Amino acid sequence: MKRMIGIVIVAIAFAGFTSPAFAKDIKIGIVVETLGNPYFACLKRSAEAEAKNHPNVKLTVLSGALGTDLIGVTKMIDDLIQKRVHVLAFSAIDPNAMVQTVKKVQKSGIRVLIHSDDLAKQVARHFVGPDQYYGQSAVAKAVAEELGGKGKVALMEGVPGNMSSILRKRGARDTLAKYKGIKVVGVWAANWDRAQGLKKAEDILTAHPDISAIVAVNDDMALGALQAVKARGKLGKIIVTGFNGVEEAMQEVYRGNMLATVLTFCDSVGKQLVRTGVDVAMDRDDKSKYTIDTGTIPLDTRLLQAVGKNLKAGIK
Structure with a gap:
């Protein structure tokens, strides 16, 4: 009987983490490659501005020093896993290698969004970015x-x-x-x-x-x-x-x-990441739609x- 109670308690605790629709706050983590790139600096500013429109959103944005630092980006993703965010968004610097990164994040119970640079395989919840x-x-x-x-x-x-x-x-x-x-x-x-x-x-x-x-x-x-x-x-x-x-x-x-x-509307990408992150956390997003096109104008x-x-x- 004690064993059964223990299993139920663990199950409830795990469900509380993987179903943030019932959480008081929604924790969203965004990783950008480098703020030295104006596109990612703009994305960060717009995401932070949009988060202020959602009182229950706790947003963390981390950035690397270089846009080619796969090891650094992977470490930042690991840091956000440890912080137990509900939704984690990052760009796929390496579209093949980061497929396994997505699976690792998902295994920890975190929903994944890909932004700006897509994966080689559609294993994340959504891609948010331009065509x-x-x-x-x-x-x-x-x-x-x-x-x-x-x-x-x-x-x-x-x-x-x-x-x-x-x-x-x-x-x-x-x-x-x-x-x-x-x-x-x-x-x-x-x-x-x-x-x-x-x-x-x-x-x-x-x-x-x-x-x-x-x-x-x-x-x-x-x-x-x-x-x-x-x-x-x-x-x-x-x-x-x-x-x-x-x-x-x-x-x-x-x-x-x-x-x-x-x-490429970098500001739209930042805003949409927060909005989609909230929808994903609340499990009210359109699961049949992988790409959320933020638009391009030549x-x-x-x-x-x-x-x-x-x-x-x-x-x-």
């Missing part, structure tokens, strides 16, 4: 049309194997392949970093002095590439594009120094100049 493939495809189309369907294009990817990098690179390649006069001369990895974007762009310009465009799959790398293009005196002669819609990149697009970027120079003063990004 990476569509956004990059639209930018690649803008590049091809600006070139009149002819020219040499270099692709600059983020971290090789990262799902965002994979999807954006695929979107660019698939779209550019539709133009017979466009030749992709190669892919250079700059790991989402501006300094590496500068260095890789210098390598591209040296190896391919007749390059027509550098398509970088995030804004930091694009801004580094733009710096290299300016240093070679080829501003206006070589097209540079980015992705994410950070303010500095949008200013360069507005001025005509970059052709395009993609607005922005080129013509569009930004047409709406410049009215755009919320504060372009000057």
Whole structure:
């Protein structure tokens, strides 16, 4: 009889942890790769602002020093498991390796959301973020049309194997392949970093002095590439594009120094993570819907100049 009572007590305690709908507070943990990336800094600010609209939400946001630190991100996830959060959201730096991380978190009784960078397999509850493939495809189309369907294009990817990098690179390649006069001369990895974007762009310009465009799959790398293009005196002669819609990149697009970027609504990702986290914790989310698309808007120079003063990004 005592054994049976003990089992019942343990079962009730475990149910109380895995079913936070009955808890006084909902504890949500979010891990971002690095606050050095404007996208993740924006996501953090918006998530914290949204959490203030939910008095029963206790939000913890942890960030790494580098966007490529898989070990550091895994440690932060372990820390949040120890804090017994009800919902844990993180981006999949390595889309394959982190499938096992998700399973470990789930085994501890915590609901998992993936944001920004998706997994190779849909083992989490939901993915919250933009349509990476569509956004990059639209930018690649803008590049091809600006070139009149002819020219040499270099692709600059983020971290090789990262799902965002994979999807954006695929979107660019698939779209550019539709133009017979466009030749992709190669892919250079700059790991989402501006300094590496500068260095890789210098390598591209040296190896391919007749390059027509550098398509970088995030804004930091694009801004580094733009710096290299300016240093070679080829501003206006070589097209540079980015992705994410950070303010500095949008200013360069507005001025005509970059052709395009993609607005990915980092603030919407942060807000939606908290809102979805609450729904998941209360077990009232749409379980049949894996992807929660936070939207993308491709922005080129013509569009930004047409709406410049009215755009919320504060372009000057």
